[in-house]
Amino acid sequence: MIEKELDIPTPDGAMNSFVVYPDGGKHPVVLFYMDAPGKREELHDMARRLAVAGYYVVLPNLYYRRTRDYWLRERTEAAMAVMFEHMRATTTALNVRDTGALLKFVDAQPEADASRIGAVGYCMSGPFVVAAAANFPDRFQAIASIHGAGMATDAPDSPHRLAAKLKCESYFACAEIDKWAPKKDIDALAAALEGSGAPYTIEWYPKAEHGFVFPQRKGVYHEPSAERHWERLLALFARNLR
Numbered sequence: 296m297i298e299k300e301l302d303i304p305t306p307d308g309a310m311n312s313f314v315v316y317p318d319g320g321k322h323p324v325v326l327f328y329m330d331a332p333g334k335r336e337e338l339h340d341m342a343r344r345l346a347v348a349g350y351y352v353v354l355p356n357l358y359y360r361r362t363r364d365y366w367l368r369e370r371t372e373a374a375m376a377v378m379f380e381h382m383r384a385t386t387t388a389l390n391v392r393d394t395g396a397l398l399k400f401v402d403a404q405p406e407a408d409a410s411r412i413g414a415v416g417y418c419m420s421g422p423f424v425v426a427a428a429a430n431f432p433d434r435f436q437a438i439a440s441i442h443g444a445g446m447a448t449d450a451p452d453s454p455h456r457l458a459a460k461l462k463c464e465s466y467f468a469c470a471e472i473d474k475w476a477p478k479k480d481i482d483a484l485a486a487a488l489e490g491s492g493a494p495y496t497i498e499w500y501p502k503a504e505h506g507f508v509f510p511q512r513k514g515v516y517h518e519p520s521a522e523r524h525w526e527r528l529l530a531l532f533a534r535n536l537r
Contacts, residue, residue, distance in 0.1 A: 296318065298315045305359075307392070323349070326353050326397055355393065391426050398431060419445075436535040437463050438465050440454075442506065447479070461495075465493065465496075466528070468498055
């Protein structure tokens with residue numbers, strides 16, 4: 296495997312990113328949008344798992360406008376407050392701009408097959424992958440939102456308002472126990488997805504809590520659900536990017 300830490304130029308500065316892909320050949324692309332606790336080794340390991348399956352994976356630090364090296368080291372009230380400040384400052388509109396920069400980057404990489412692109416977003420980035428595919432509908436073949444937060448809000452760029460613009464297949468993994476994504480929000484999203492005409496799947500994970508995929512999330516990580524999410528994610532990308 297080839298691993299790189301590099302800066303991707305954007306209209307707002309250098310977005311430091313982790314890139315990993317198999318040695319040799321040209322590989323379909325997966326853009327990996329981080330969760331609120333930030334770009335960290337736990338996510339690097341998840342990106343590696345995707346790369347081992349044959350993908351050119353790009354994991355950007357979405358907080359680069361504010362900090363290059365933030366990640367949540369402890370779940371104290373003070374530390375969580377800092378995380379939420381970073382999260383609130385990272386808007387969907389900014390992420391769409393960053394997605395344009397990511398697409399320009401992969402277009403120029405000889406190891407990346409930028410004609411085949413998928414995206415996965417966790418937690419705060421569930422809305423980001425929807426916005427990415429809605430704003431660049433001809434670039435994405437598949438997206439996945441894993442326990443995405445805020446999937447139906449009053450904002451004009453809420454996922455449920457953008458869903459009708461989707462052209463690619465989408466997958467939504469929803470935790471049964473998740474205050475950030477209550478059933479009423481997912482029902483609103485489902486109604487909007489019906490209007491898109493594009494294939495989609497919404498899957499509920501019984502007894503799972505928000506953040507269930509992350510091995511280092513003590514008391515929340517649920518291995519059977521996490522492994523099911525990997526099966527669904529890899530199958531989604533295999534159907535659409537291979």
